[in-house]
Amino acid sequence: MKEGLKMIAVLTLICGMFSVTLAGLKEATESRIEEQVLTYVQGPAINQVLSGFDNSPVTDRMKFTVHGTEERVTVFPALKEGLLLGVALETFTKGHGGEVGVMVGFNLSGENLSGIAITTMKETPGIGARIAGHGFTSQFKDHSMDVELTSKGGSIEGIAGATTSSTASVEAVKQAVSIFQKIKPQITQAWPGGS
Amino acid sequence: MKEYFLLFISAIFVNNIVLAQYLGNCPFIGTSKKISVAIGMGSAVVFVATMSASITWAVQEYLLDPMGLQYLQTLTFILVIASLVQFVEMFLKKAVPPLYKSLGIFLPLITTNCAVMGIAIICQREEFSFIKTVAFSFACGMGFMLALIVLSAIRERIEVSRTPKSMKGTPIALIMAGLMSLAFFAFKGMI
């Protein structure tokens, strides 16, 4: 009996001690980890969809609340000499095997898309993954904000055999467009506009 | 249906857990001297990997995710696996003695088998659904068993043939494993 009690006491002590230490460490590293993830995961995608900026979109990022909802989105601005050229934001939709994440860039002067890039992708290996390739995503460069697949009467050509993935990414772009239009006043208020 | 078939083929042949993903190499080299041992170890891994992947899936979904404790994943998973192995061992000893006799001695080895924990983590990273997790972990276990049995069959032959003295034992086993891995590379073109 005494041995059993000691066993429980020691195990509880050790577990308690380590969970406190770990929670502290987690607290201490949290903001740095977020920064690192944004730099190395979202960073390359942002560089693909925005161009001509001289700031660091990741450090200048800001969170906005979408009108009428509780939803908060992180917006990455592209500034040149302090003036806003465009912004990028990331949206997610359900694909075949999980989430598809798309980074969408907006061009403020021309009111069109400056490009999209796939950030998260968990599709059937080999087939769905092709939407991450250049052919599909480059169609969105300088495209108007009105995107739709050709099969539904639009101008974006989906990938044969990867309908789910193509649809999912177009859906994500549409979602990004609607968020962008809702928060546009806030964006232009936060950063002085260029051109 | 086609999706699950692809998942099976991919887990067993294309992305074989030992030969392509480098998981579970210690028991792969350590317990492949005899076919009978290899079969025992292989089936123990299939059994425990499937169970632990399903349980850790539930733990992640209903405990860690809602509480925002994802960073404790490693800690929780290893504790779940260690206690599961203990529990299975006790259960088999009491309930199914013949099965315990054939699998029992391999069960403690499984706690430190990184294939089991690796499969559980892969299922989480790929965000599989529950049924997919069960199917995937079972297929991975089968892949492990296949590789282990094939290697042990080769090693039984090599044991009695002439090999350079410095190569005897582990080195030649590793080189055989390398050649097997090369052979499995051919499956890459399938999917």
Add this chain to the structure above:
Amino acid sequence: MSKLWKEFSKGLWKDLPPFKVVLGLCPVLAVTKTADNGFGMGLAVIFVLTMSNVLVSIFRKIIPPKVRIACFIVIAASLVVSVELLMQAFAYPLYQQLGIFVPLIVVNCIILGRAEAFASKNPILLSAVDGLGMGIGFTISLTLLGGIRELFGYGTLFGTRIMPEHYKPFSFMVEAPGAFVCLGLMLSAMNIFTSWQARRKGQAVLDNPGHECRSCGICSR
């Protein structure tokens, strides 16, 4: 002092993992595509191994023998979680490269094996030195294997080009088969060297060190 040195140096040569004591093979094979990755993994293992040896040694008097494995696992796993957090915060690219093998340090037999075989029986300083020695030995082996594979597979070493311009990379080396074959050849070279050394000293030539998964001692409960 000499005792400390003895415990430290055994990890560097006499019991050098994974060549003399064939343990912890998965990270050895998986992360040694480049010397960089091998070195980074080695550093993580040094940290976890030394700290876990120290902590196990501190608690060795109060840990009841029946639940010692559970305690070792909790200690090792907490340290691995700390490494994961620190690596994400300060070396994110390395974390991406090593991927699943960072959390898998916890099931590396070396960690639990040293806790069971050494730290649970020895004072703090000796245990720390033992962990440090083993960890450094492991790091050297990983870096060496990574260096060889990187040199032939990519023609570079730590990212700088070594091989002449017209060298065609032998990509077999950086794929899975190359890992197995390369480690096998290195083990056999090690065996040749050991038996040559024994013969020169006039000692009896021993058999090759056998590899038993059970030799880590953790499973002999």
